[in-house]
Amino acid sequence: MNDKEKLLSVEDLKIHFPTDEGIVKAVDGVSFDLEAGKTLGIVGESGCGKSTVGKGILNILEKPGRIVGGSIYWNSDGNKVDLAAINPNSPTMRSVRGSEIALVFQEPMTSFSPVHSVGNQIIEMIMLHKDMNKKEAKEWAMELFDMVGIPNASTRVNNYAHEFSGGLRQRAMIAMAISCEPKLLIADEPTTALDVTTQAQILDLLQELQQKHQMAMILITHNLGVVAEVCDDVSVMYLGRGAEKGPVDSIFHDSKHPYTKGLLESIPSINSAQGERLKSIVGTIPAPFNRPNGCTFHPRCPSSIKGVCDTYTPKYLPLNNEEKVSCFLHHDPEKEVV
Amino acid sequence: MTQIDDKNNILEVKNLTKYFPIKSGFFKRLVGNVQAVDDVNFNLIEGETLGLVGESGCGKTTASRCVLRAVDPTSGEINFRTSDGNTVDMASLNSRELRPIRKEIQMIFQDPFSSLNARMTLLDIVGEPLLVNGVSNRDERLERVSELLTLVGLRPEYMQRYPHAFSGGERQRIGIARALALNPRVVVADEPVSALDVSVQAQVINLLMDLQEQLKLTYLFVAHDLSVVKQISDRVAVMYVGKMVEIASTKKIFEKPLHPYTEALLNAVPVPDPRKRKSEKKHLSGEVANPASPPSGCYFHPRCPYAQDICKTTKPTLEEVQPGRFVSCHRAKELDLTGIAK
Numbered sequence: 001m002n003d004k005e006k007l008l009s010v011e012d013l014k015i016h017f018p019t020d021e022g023i024v025k026a027v028d029g030v031s032f033d034l035e036a037g038k039t040l041g042i043v044g045e046s047g048c049g050k051s052t053v054g055k056g057i058l059n060i061l062e063k064p065g066r067i068v069g070g071s072i073y074w075n076s077d078g079n080k081v082d083l084a085a086i087n088p089n090s091p092t093m094r095s096v097r098g099s100e101i102a103l104v105f106q107e108p109m110t111s112f113s114p115v116h117s118v119g120n121q122i123i124e125m126i127m128l129h130k131d132m133n134k135k136e137a138k139e140w141a142m143e144l145f146d147m148v149g150i151p152n153a154s155t156r157v158n159n160y161a162h163e164f165s166g167g168l169r170q171r172a173m174i175a176m177a178i179s180c181e182p183k184l185l186i187a188d189e190p191t192t193a194l195d196v197t198t199q200a201q202i203l204d205l206l207q208e209l210q211q212k213h214q215m216a217m218i219l220i221t222h223n224l225g226v227v228a229e230v231c232d233d234v235s236v237m238y239l240g241r242g243a244e245k246g247p248v249d250s251i252f253h254d255s256k257h258p259y260t261k262g263l264l265e266s267i268p269s270i271n272s273a274q275g276e277r278l279k280s281i282v283g284t285i286p287a288p289f290n291r292p293n294g295c296t297f298h299p300r301c302p303s304s305i306k307g308v309c310d311t312y313t314p315k316y317l318p319l320n321n322e323e324k325v326s327c328f329l330h331h332d333p334e335k336e337v338v
Numbered sequence: 339m340t341q342i343d344d345k346n347n348i349l350e351v352k353n354l355t356k357y358f359p360i361k362s363g364f365f366k367r368l369v370g371n372v373q374a375v376d377d378v379n380f381n382l383i384e385g386e387t388l389g390l391v392g393e394s395g396c397g398k399t400t401a402s403r404c405v406l407r408a409v410d411p412t413s414g415e416i417n418f419r420t421s422d423g424n425t426v427d428m429a430s431l432n433s434r435e436l437r438p439i440r441k442e443i444q445m446i447f448q449d450p451f452s453s454l455n456a457r458m459t460l461l462d463i464v465g466e467p468l469l470v471n472g473v474s475n476r477d478e479r480l481e482r483v484s485e486l487l488t489l490v491g492l493r494p495e496y497m498q499r500y501p502h503a504f505s506g507g508e509r510q511r512i513g514i515a516r517a518l519a520l521n522p523r524v525v526v527a528d529e530p531v532s533a534l535d536v537s538v539q540a541q542v543i544n545l546l547m548d549l550q551e552q553l554k555l556t557y558l559f560v561a562h563d564l565s566v567v568k569q570i571s572d573r574v575a576v577m578y579v580g581k582m583v584e585i586a587s588t589k590k591i592f593e594k595p596l597h598p599y600t601e602a603l604l605n606a607v608p609v610p611d612p613r614k615r616k617s618e619k620k621h622l623s624g625e626v627a628n629p630a631s632p633p634s635g636c637y638f639h640p641r642c643p644y645a646q647d648i649c650k651t652t653k654p655t656l657e658e659v660q661p662g663r664f665v666s667c668h669r670a671k672e673l674d675l676t677g678i679a680k
């Protein structure tokens with residue numbers, strides 16, 4: 001992938017939360033890039049920094065969160081801007097947020113106000129970012145409802161969020177997110193709260209919209225099944241850092257990082273046999289203020305190299321054009337350690 | 339006379355029904371019923387794991403709580419073979435009569451964060467059921483708690499700590515230790531690993547499987563994640579809007595489901611292998627019916643791709659179509675449904 005084709009390119013991003021107890025290094029060195037129309041999955045267990053990356057791209061971090069390093073290059077019609085370097089309240093950032101990159105959140109209930117109808121909230125959003133009057137905006141909203149598969153659009157636009165089922169609420173969220181025809185949709189656990197059948201419907205919908213509108217997508221999830229079904233590329237995170245990234249097929253069939261291997265072995269698969277013991281990763285995820293030295297995964301890693309992994313921090317380095325990994329099994333410690 | 343039909347069964351549930359009244363207005367008039375569990379039959383074979391699956395709101399929690407009498411059923415029988423060989427209908431017992439039986443059926447909860455009392459130490463949490471059941475000697479309790487903690491893979495030295503000092507997976511182990519305190523024979527686990535991260539989930543599933551072998555436990559395992567259910571269950575029971583729609587051995591139900599709803603569920607599970615992406619997608623449309631006003635006939639008919647006229651008018655009943663295979667569908671014998679390819 002040469003530079004011109006990249007829609008988004010995140011390099012060594014660091015986002016920290018300074019708190020009274022200390023600095024939470026929620027994101028501490030993550031890199032990936034994304035081509036137009038493609039889907040990148042960001043996976044990892046709870047607290048590894050997935051949502052923080054998503055919010056960081058749009059610089060809508062909760063206080064006291066701050067981007068403290070790295071860059072987020074966004075290719076806006078041939079103009080490359082570093083979203084990490086510009087003022088979060090600048091007109092450029094606002095226009096990127098409103099009409100180029102949209103976000104679908106993990107908790108659809110909190111994304112809509114309970115005192116306005118869902119339709120009005122979407123209409124307002126459309127009028128804010130598109131040159132449309134109220135009537136046109138309402139028509140567009142109804143068209144969007146149809147597009148995302150909400151039945152009876154004309155009555156549904158007047159409903160409040162609590163009158164929607166979980167699945168319909170998520171559809172409405174998606175309608176709002178795509179109302180300004182973004183180039184990139186960041187979907188943070190869009191199906192986690194849903195049943196499998198509804199999850200399948202929402203994933204179908206996202207893929208269909210994506211194909212129709214040539215939209216790129218970042219899918220944040222801890223569900224490896226979902227990643228395998230829809231993503232082109234995958235970035236695996238552990239404790240705020242990129243562990244490994246690569247095409248979906250190499251992640252699932254030729255993973256390089258011991259954490260990725262462990263994750264894949266831990267999941268019961270619908271294809272695996274009944275009654276089998278699962279392989280599991282030993283130990284648990286360390287607390288934010290208790291990060292191990294060296295490779296943060298070394299206390300749980302079955303391949304950890306004594307005197308290396310527990311002492312030096314592996315860099316996140318490319319293996320080839322497509323893959324990157326942060327592990328001494330794949331980099332020569334001699335060359336890296338100074 | 340209460341009786342268990344099959345001597346291999348430890349529990350037989352017959353025509354179990356639980357309605358929750360819907361009241362409305364100033365006078366709280368009864369305006370309807372949520373038919374959370376609607377004439378359900380199933381049994382637990384001693385030593386097995388029965389997985390109970392279905393979408394949110396289909397009545398899994400209500401049905402499993404009825405089995406423990408944590409919820410009082412509206413009607414039906416819950417016949418349980420006690421350790422002394424007698425059979426009792428738990429649905430008909432009062433709370434005093436239930437007391438000795440409760441020891442034999444215990445529960446593990448979904449949420450390891452809210453199900454443990456934050457102000458109690460591990461010793462108190464795991465020791466409480468012992469105390470309540472007459473183990474008043476502190477040393478005796480200490481010894482038993484230490485034994486239980488070791489059993490679930492926690493260090494007995496942590497006995498004086500409070501739950502907040504433990505991770506999600508460790509808290510779930512605490513909940514399991516507590517459930518095992520009184521040597522139960524049946525354990526009802528309601529989504530016991532749903533709140534856990536994948537790496538920890540695997541540890542807890544393995545622990546549950548080991549404990550079952552060691553202690554000869556019978557599990558009723560409630561979950562919405564079919565991959566987890568497949569891993570741990572000998573048989574699987576599928577519910578839809580308060581009804582039991584299919585029961586069969588895990589192998590059979592996954593290889594070749596007989597109910598269209600089971601087929602749809604299996605089809606919707608994402609497979610963690612990009613080489614097995616489905617080229618043709620047959621996903622269910624529509625939404626789960628409202629249990630306060632279920633559709634006519636078969637409750638699944640508005641979403642069922644195979645529905646015919648009879649499905650709209652007549653309720654199917656759960657029938658044994660092959661030995662050990664129960665299904666509630668008018669067309670079960672003629673349909674050729676697809677499961678999960680090996």
Ligand SMILES: Nc1ncnc2c1ncn2[C@@H]1O[C@H](COP(=O)(O)OP(=O)(O)OP(=O)(O)O)[C@@H](O)[C@H]1O
Nearest residue numbers: 017024026045046047048049050051052062063288
């Ligand atoms: N506002 C905040 N203040 C302090 N720490 C925070 C804040 N928001 C997030 N964090 C911390 O940053 C880390 C990453 O959180 P984040 O929500 O990005 O994780 P995640 O990967 O999305 O997890 P999940 O799968 O549970 O959604 C966590 O340790 C979290 O506690």
Ligand SMILES: Nc1ncnc2c1ncn2[C@@H]1O[C@H](COP(=O)(O)OP(=O)(O)OP(=O)(O)O)[C@@H](O)[C@H]1O
Nearest residue numbers: 358372374393394395396397398399400401562629
């Ligand atoms: N105490 C109650 N009062 C009224 N209705 C209830 C009560 N408990 C459950 N219900 C209703 O009964 C139905 C079945 O609920 P239940 O919790 O048993 O489902 P479930 O299959 O466990 O769902 P989930 O997967 O979301 O846990 C639902 O419609 C629910 O709203």
Ligand code: SF4
Nearest residue numbers: 295298301309327328
């Ligand atoms: S760097 Fe070492 S400790 Fe870290 S994952 Fe690789 S082998 Fe394990």
Ligand SMILES: [Mg+2]
Nearest residue numbers: 050051052106
């Ligand atoms: Mg998150």
Ligand SMILES: [Mg+2]
Nearest residue numbers: 398399400528
């Ligand atoms: Mg439940």
